[in-house]
Amino acid sequence: MDALYPRLLVRDFPASVAFYRAALGVEPVKVVTEAAYANWDIDGQAGLVLFGRHHIAEVVGAGGLPPAAAQDTVMLVMKVDDVDGEADRLVALGATVAAPPQDRPAWGPGLRTAHLRDPEGNLIELQSY
Template structure:
């Protein structure tokens, strides 16, 4: 599935809204989203594997009924979202 996500909203979630939109220390331009059975368990697993927590698991009713997400960075700094409905 391909999802288009507003960069400003992505920057708010990732805590990078203070960074410029382009350049070497810029906001993210892509995010890998993975649907999982259990966001909390997936988040803990990713942290144990070297992921860096960005936003802990939280319910996001404003994004869709029953949606729960968590955001991390992989060891190379890529932004990841775990989600479950």
């Protein structure tokens, strides 16, 4: 398992992209406005990723909850070879499932994810292509 990068889950995607574009002084490598996704690479590795908070809130079942109180703001993304197997392994270690393993073709061709919470409640995304 490889820890890839932190992903900031933002409410105002256009404003956040504009802020980080100016703050970092470089253009993002990828911006997908309809998916509320942007990433900046540092030396060929994802250094910062922004993602619309409402998208993840829907995925993990928090979409109907008040954003400030219940929706996550940060998520650790981990690349794995086998999303299903790693999800089971982490559950055995004490994680809880927020969204079970599933294919996400709208997020990227061949992408499979699972969303878990560590014992402290932090959101983790497992992903494989």
